Amino acid sequence: MKSITQNYVGDKDVNSSIINFFKSYKVAAVLKSSNARKQKGVPAVALFQYIFKLIFLNRSMYMSMLTGKHSESFAKDTIYRFLNSISINWIRFTSLLSARIVSTTIEKLTNDERVNVLILDDTMFERNNSKKVELLSKMYDHAKKSYKLGFRLLTLGWSDGNTFLPVNGCLLSSENIKNRIVDAKPLDKRSAGYSRRCLAQTKATSVMLDLIDQAKSAGLPASYVLFDTWFCFPASIIQIKKRALDVIAMVKKTPKMHFLYDGKMQPITEIYKQNRKRRGRSKYLLSVEVAVVKDDKTIPARIIYVRNKNKKKDYLALITTDMSITEEEVIRIYGKRWDIEVFFKVCKSYLKLGKECNSLSYDAMTAHAAVVFTRYMMLAIENRQTLDNRTLGEIFYLLTDELADVTWIQAFQMLMQVFINTFSDKLSLSVDQIEELMNAFLTTLPKGLKERLALCA
Numbered sequence: 001m002k003s004i005t006q007n008y009v010g011d012k013d014v015n016s017s018i019i020n021f022f023k024s025y026k027v028a029a030v031l032k033s034s035n036a037r038k039q040k041g042v043p044a045v046a047l048f049q050y051i052f053k054l055i056f057l058n059r060s061m062y063m064s065m066l067t068g069k070h071s072e073s074f075a076k077d078t079i080y081r082f083l084n085s086i087s088i089n090w091i092r093f094t095s096l097l098s099a100r101i102v103s104t105t106i107e108k109l110t111n112d113e114r115v116n117v118l119i120l121d122d123t124m125f126e127r128n129n130s131k132k133v134e135l136l137s138k139m140y141d142h143a144k145k146s147y148k149l150g151f152r153l154l155t156l157g158w159s160d161g162n163t164f165l166p167v168n169g170c171l172l173s174s175e176n177i178k179n180r181i182v183d184a185k186p187l188d189k190r191s192a193g194y195s196r197r198c199l200a201q202t203k204a205t206s207v208m209l210d211l212i213d214q215a216k217s218a219g220l221p222a223s224y225v226l227f228d229t230w231f232c233f234p235a236s237i238i239q240i241k242k243r244a245l246d247v248i249a250m251v252k253k254t255p256k257m258h259f260l261y262d263g264k265m266q267p268i269t270e271i272y273k274q275n276r277k278r279r280g281r282s283k284y285l286l287s288v289e290v291a292v293v294k295d296d297k298t299i300p301a302r303i304i305y306v307r308n309k310n311k312k313k314d315y316l317a318l319i320t321t322d323m324s325i326t327e328e329e330v331i332r333i334y335g336k337r338w339d340i341e342v343f344f345k346v347c348k349s350y351l352k353l354g355k356e357c358n359s360l361s362y363d364a365m366t367a368h369a370a371v372v373f374t375r376y377m378m379l380a381i382e383n384r385q386t387l388d389n390r391t392l393g394e395i396f397y398l399l400t401d402e403l404a405d406v407t408w409i410q411a412f413q414m415l416m417q418v419f420i421n422t423f424s425d426k427l428s429l430s431v432d433q434i435e436e437l438m439n440a441f442l443t444t445l446p447k448g449l450k451e452r453l454a455l456c457a
Contacts, residue, residue, distance in 0.1 A: 034093035086193025
């Protein structure tokens, strides 16, 4: 997605776009099916819509109330109760909403042969200045090479190669109790709040499978799951294959991970040494068929070694469980994984992911992440409809064909002829008088229009 402009937009225009988005994709119904129901007074969708639009109006709830611009019928405590609700299933909400957007809008703009993928990655959700945030943990930031206080936002996204939509996510705390600064508060085990706290203290590879299951139950169409080395393990690959999805992932060059090749369990570094590489300008160096083995379960796979553009003497390794596609197709599909990196950048730079919510509640932070995901969905749809001419439908092509039939100069000549005929019929003017009127009219035209007429004369 291209960068989002920060020009001020009138409240009415913003409200109109948001209302159209909420109506088109029936956000109120999706909230209701995710157990977001009003307890009394204000509907849940009104509260969600208010929080949703704050960032687009370039203001906060606190400043609106401080300056007296808060014109809503509810107070801040109502918003806090909504965000801290333990009954709302936010993972289900974002999964259902993204599936509805895909089925009602994007699938109609996409060729049936286009490959749809699920993309998995995580990013830091920092809370460095906090010490009492629920489930706050000490996490290692691989990008900055340092330890931070906060969470890992594990995110599952969907892409057709053109539009990326966040599907669902989970704020991961540390599974190691020694790294957790604050423990979870006790809750009713039947509530959604209890379930998401349990999920937050689970291994990322297990949470990944839960997020994929939610996406599949929502009806999102996808053929592959893409992820990088942090999630690429034999157990994960086999579990995803069981879910009727193929994997395309980057394999970590480590002696601890082995694949069955030539009758022996070997790491990818040893497999690379045993084979002759392709020369010339080939997109890949080597392609070998292996087997992924875990707990007496085996599935066939292919490992493709690709040149590392940053280091000429180094290589990268991709693995796929789809044996029917070519090596070039595997590399092309894996390139779609970059969409999730753009998503994280936009959310942190423009949508204030992790900055807008200062609550100590784990439920409120989860709700904040869901709101940010929904904002990105609206921006992604606006971007798709702006850039894709097919969203204008047949009327676009009918109008362009009609305009092509009559050029601008021809249209102007036709108008001038009507002008002359009208004067001659209604006012009974002579040819010389009409000529004088025409010259007087032409002299009053703007300079740019006169120049164009002179060129066409």
